[in-house]
Amino acid sequence: EDALAAEVADKPPAGFPVWDDEMYLEYHRGTYTSQSAMKRRNRQSEGRLQAAEALATVDTAAYPRARLEGAWRRVLFNQFHDILPGSGIDSIYRDANANYDSAWATLDSVTGAAFRSLRARLDTRGRGTAVVVFNPLSWPRGGRAAVPGPAGDTTWIVVDSVPPLGARVIHLPGDARPAGYGKLPAPAAGADWIENAFLR
Numbered sequence: 324e325d326a327l328a329a330e331v332a333d334k335p336p337a338g339f340p341v342w343d344d345e346m347y348l349e350y351h352r353g354t355y356t357s358q359s360a361m362k363r364r365n366r367q368s369e370g371r372l373q374a375a376e377a378l379a380t381v382d383t384a385a386y387p388r389a390r391l392e393g394a395w396r397r398v399l400f401n402q403f404h405d406i407l408p409g410s411g412i413d414s415i416y417r418d419a420n421a422n423y424d425s426a427w428a429t430l431d432s433v434t435g436a437a438f439r440s441l442r443a444r445l446d447t448r449g450r451g452t453a454v455v456v457f458n459p460l461s462w463p464r465g466g467r468a469a470v471p472g473p474a475g476d477t478t479w480i481v482v483d484s485v486p487p488l489g490a491r492v493i494h495l496p497g498d499a500r501p502a503g504y505g506k507l508p509a510p511a512a513g514a515d516w517i518e519n520a521f522l523r
Contacts, residue, residue: 356408365398372391375391393426456482457490458486463486467479
């Protein structure tokens with residue numbers, strides 16, 4: 324027995340395969356997929372969930388726990404191993420898209436109501452158009468922000484540091500549209516080309 328114990332305690336013989344890491348041998352590691360739209364909607368859903376939860380916590384209304392939990396459950400269900408790597412059948416992806424649509428409708432409703440409530444509590448007085456920028460992250464953040472226009476157009480602005488889980492009021496001159504806005508020629512396209520006011 325002593326000889327057997329000594330043999331077991333020794334290192335394996337030279338050339339014997341040794342694996343010194345996790346034993347994760349599944350095929351669904353999730354690095355690639357044949358369904359990129361599913362992965363994109365999954366990541367966008369995670370961002371929307373985070374923003375909705377952050378805004379709901381600063382809202383004066385009751386926290387919409389049941390609605391957010393329902394949205395979370397629909398998104399998490401779509402993280403089932405056959406959906407994200409693209410190893411499922413067509414009907415799975417139709418159902419997954421319906422789950423995302425339902426979750427996004429809930430999140431848009433929660434986010435919209437909470438943001439309107441936040442904006443109403445902020446002092447937006449000042450010269451120019453007041454734009455409220457909310458940061459749902461737990462660290463200060465700056466960068467480009469999209470400002471939706473009245474005609475469905477979008478103007479991009481650069482915002483300095485917005486506090487974590489906080490908001491900042493930015494005052495834009497005039498109607499926040501760049502000089503010459505609306506005076507640019509309409510984009511044009513041919514059989515093998517497209518062109519706008521800046522490039523062809």
